[in-house]
Amino acid sequence: MSAAYFEEDYRRVADTAETLGFLAGTGIEIIRRLDRRGPPRHVLFDFDGTLSLIRQGWIDVMAPMMVEVLQGAGANEPPEVLDRLVREFIMELTGKQTIYQMIRLADEVRRRGGTPEDPLDYKAVYHQRLMGRIAGRREALRLGQAKPAEMLVPYSIELLGALQQRGVTLYVASGTDEQYVIEEVRLLGLDRYFGPHVYGALDDYKSFSKAMVIQRILEKNRVPGESLLGFGDGYVEIQNVKAVGGTAVAVASDEARRSGLPDPWKRDRLIGAGADLVIPDYRDFRPLVAYLWGEA
Numbered sequence: 616m617s618a619a620y621f622e623e624d625y626r627r628v629a630d631t632a633e634t635l636g637f638l639a640g641t642g643i644e645i646i647r648r649l650d651r652r653g654p655p656r657h658v659l660f661d662f663d664g665t666l667s668l669i670r671q672g673w674i675d676v677m678a679p680m681m682v683e684v685l686q687g688a689g690a691n692e693p694p695e696v697l698d699r700l701v702r703e704f705i706m707e708l709t710g711k712q713t714i715y716q717m718i719r720l721a722d723e724v725r726r727r728g729g730t731p732e733d734p735l736d737y738k739a740v741y742h743q744r745l746m747g748r749i750a751g752r753r754e755a756l757r758l759g760q761a762k763p764a765e766m767l768v769p770y771s772i773e774l775l776g777a778l779q780q781r782g783v784t785l786y787v788a789s790g791t792d793e794q795y796v797i798e799e800v801r802l803l804g805l806d807r808y809f810g811p812h813v814y815g816a817l818d819d820y821k822s823f824s825k826a827m828v829i830q831r832i833l834e835k836n837r838v839p840g841e842s843l844l845g846f847g848d849g850y851v852e853i854q855n856v857k858a859v860g861g862t863a864v865a866v867a868s869d870e871a872r873r874s875g876l877p878d879p880w881k882r883d884r885l886i887g888a889g890a891d892l893v894i895p896d897y898r899d900f901r902p903l904v905a906y907l908w909g910e911a
Contacts, residue, residue: 622711622824625850627887634886634893638906641899642875644882647891649862654908655844657832658778659856661710661825662789662796662815664848664868668766669752669799670791671870676745678702681720684737688729706880710849712790712816712823713738735818742792756802763803768868769875770897775808777904783844784836786812788828788852793817826855833859844907848881850888857889862907865890 635645663670681701682694690697700723708716717738721731731737755761764772778785785808789796793815800806800813817823833840840859845852848866856863865885867877877895886893894903905911 622715622826622851623854625707625710625884625888626854628889629886631883631886638899638902638911641902642877642895643899643903643906644877644893645891646886646893649891649907649909651841651862651909653842654781655862656783656838656842657786657836657844658783659786659788659825659829659832659843659845659852661847661849661852661866662787662800663791664768664870665846665866666768666771666787666805667799667803668768668870668873669749669756669803670745672748673745674702674705676748677705677716677741680737680741680744681705681723684720685723685727688724688727688731690727710790710847710851712820713741713792714816714820717741742795753799753802763805767803768866768870768896769873770900772804774897774900774903775805777900779808781904781908784812785809786828786832787814788825789815790825790849790851791815793823825852826858829855829859829861848885850884853885853888853890857891863888863890863892864903864907865893867893867895869895 633646637644660666678698678701682697685697704719705716708719714734717734720737721734724731752766756763756766775785787796787800787809796815797813800809814828829843840861843856843859843861845856845861846864846866847853848868853863853865867881867885869876869878875895875898877893882893902911
């Protein structure tokens with residue numbers, strides 16, 4: 616596979632013991648000190664779990680669907696064993712495009728002597744079920760019955776406004792299919808921040824990756840990687856931003872409760888991927904932006 620579109624597997628490059636503590640009076644955990652010659656000029660966000668909570672609970676749609684597929688392929692394991700198996704590899708691949716989880720499902724079918732369907736077909740079934748689960752959320756936003764803030768990581772809008780005031784260009788790059796990302800960005804009222812810079816997965820998954828988006832940003836604007844700032848709750852965007860010399864902020868969001876506390880699993884995983892900072896949400900957006908601009 617070409618490195619241009621291939622999304623790497625998770626690699627642990629740091630340990631949670633390396634943390635330097637918290638920025639005074641905040642929940643901003645500093646893992647390593649920033650080493651930049653200037654402030655950020657381009658800021659990349661993942662979408663689901665980093666900004667949007669519309670799809671919160673998606674794993675409880677994907678896992679049962681995969682268990683059904685494996686049972687239909689003649690798997691002999693008890694349902695609870697299959698459920699544990701699929702949840703492990705779903706989480707292992709979280710951050711990549713959805714198609715990679717479906718490719719792994721096809722591999723598991725093959726291992727059990729079955730003939731898998733095209734991974735794109737599995738992805739279509741998953742999306743159909745997920746849309747059924749979140750249809751009420753999307754409709755409530757569309758009709759104005761729910762406020763966007765109710766389905767965003769807390770203080771997302773405040774952070775985006777603060778970044779926009781700094782004159783940076785904002786981008787979204789998501790492993791979710793692009794048509795859904797564009798629509799949900801609009802439903803959440805975030806299109807005024809990102810404009811046309813919203814990118815997502817394509818059926819031809821070789822035509823998209825977060826690394827490709829980053830490469831285009833740097834080449835089009837003729838800027839070095841250190842001018843890039845990235846926010847994400849998945850390891851892929853953390854690894855991709857660090858690979859070009861950018862600054863990576865891990866968003867260890869508690870999607871279900873919005874508690875303001877970091878999700879322990881995300882925190883550990885994202886520190887391991889090389890994040891520079893860890894935050895649970897954006898409630899400390901003012902000191903966060905000041906720190907990222909070298910003012911605190």
